[in-house]
Amino acid sequence: MDACLDLTGQTIEVIVGAKKHVPFTIHENVICASSQFFKKAMSGEWSEAKSRSVRLADEDPDVFHIYTQWLYHDTFPxxxxxxxxxxxxxxxxxxxxxxxxxxxxxxxxxxxxxxxxxxxxxxxxxxxxxxxxxxxxxxxxxxxxxxxxxxxxxxxxxxxxxxxxxxxxxxxxxxxxxxxxxxxxxxxxxxxxxxxxxxxxxxxxxxxxxxxxxxxxxxxxxxxxxxxxxxxxx
Ligand SMILES: [Zn+2]
Structure with missing residues (x-):
């Protein structure tokens, strides 16, 4: 996590899971500053950038939750x-x-x-x-x-x-x-x-x-x- 979290700008939706589709709302600036994957996904060429929504079907929502906790709070739950x-x-x-x-x-x-x-x-x-x-x-x-x-x-x-x-x-x-x-x-x-x-x-x-x-x-x-x-x- 960045020392000064940039909470300006828009949020994106990340929908996680195969069976359950669990939506997470995350600040674009926050996640793109940390994850190269999201930086690329939101860089404009991809459809995700237009829809402001990223689908992670193969990931486990509980595990993604750990990631968001770390992004925003610098802790593990x-x-x-x-x-x-x-x-x-x-x-x-x-x-x-x-x-x-x-x-x-x-x-x-x-x-x-x-x-x-x-x-x-x-x-x-x-x-x-x-x-x-x-x-x-x-x-x-x-x-x-x-x-x-x-x-x-x-x-x-x-x-x-x-x-x-x-x-x-x-x-x-x-x-x-x-x-x-x-x-x-x-x-x-x-x-x-x-x-x-x-x-x-x-x-x-x-x-x-x-x-x-x-x-x-x-x-x-x-x-x-x-x-x-x-x-x-x-
Ligand atoms: Zn012997």
Whole structure:
């Protein structure tokens, strides 16, 4: 949002949603100063400029509402401190808002959304824990953004820096973990480990992978050591 909101000039109507057609009335100056999409749509060549009405059939009115709240009040109307599914639903709403910001070509809005996500990872929930975005949030971002997306990078960084195996094992279903995310994450984790511990770690004890389990004394290597081994020609 601009520091000095320009409430002069005319308003336009934005009709949002496929099933429900929810109308929003917004100042043209306000939305065009923030969104390149609207700036183009209202630039004169398009029919939207004449009708002063823009139809966003593929967008969710609840998500567009978040955008208008931010445009006019510089805030997000959501703030859930409940753990689990409800807390994650808020992340999902932010993820959807981010994708909307991509479509509207509003860089400041996208930045503000990512800041809200980071802030949410730092804020304590009602049960004194913190919550990071899990499965469906990752899926939504990866399904709807480009490879170079900053939102993808944030998710990978959050997992690389703070993640635990349980986040994937227990909190996410496998269908919600896109292959590209897992690839990005593994690369980031390996790089991080390498640069933090660049000296080579000791090779693991090979017996750790043998069939004999705990009792190393019955290892096949010991058996061979006891018998003199015949040399065989190949
Ligand atoms: Zn062994």
């Amino acid at each position: 959501v703030r859930v401190d409940k753990p689990g599914v409800e807390g994650n639903a808020e992340y999902l709403l932010l993820a959807k808002a981010y994708v909307l910001g991509d479509m509207l070509q509003d860089g400041n809005f996208k930045d503000a959304i990512l800041d809200a996500m980071v802030e949410k990872t730092e804020s304590k929930l009602s049960n004194d824990t913190t919550l990071f975005p899990v499965g469906p949030v990752i899926r939504h971002i990866y399904d709807n953004t480009m490879e170079s997306s900053e939102a993808r990078r944030l998710l990978v960084d959050l997992y690389t820096e703070h993640g635990r195996g349980d986040w994937l094992r227990k909190r996410a279903s496998r269908e919600d973990l896109p292959k590209e995310f897992l690839y990005d994450l593994v690369v980031a984790v390996l790089d991080k480990r390498y640069w933090r511990y660049p000296t080579r770690a000791p090779v693991p004890d090979p017996c750790a992978y043998h069939q004999h389990k705990a009792d190393n004394s019955i290892c096949y290597k010991n058996r061979l050591a006891q018998k003199p081994r015949k040399r065989q020609r190949t």
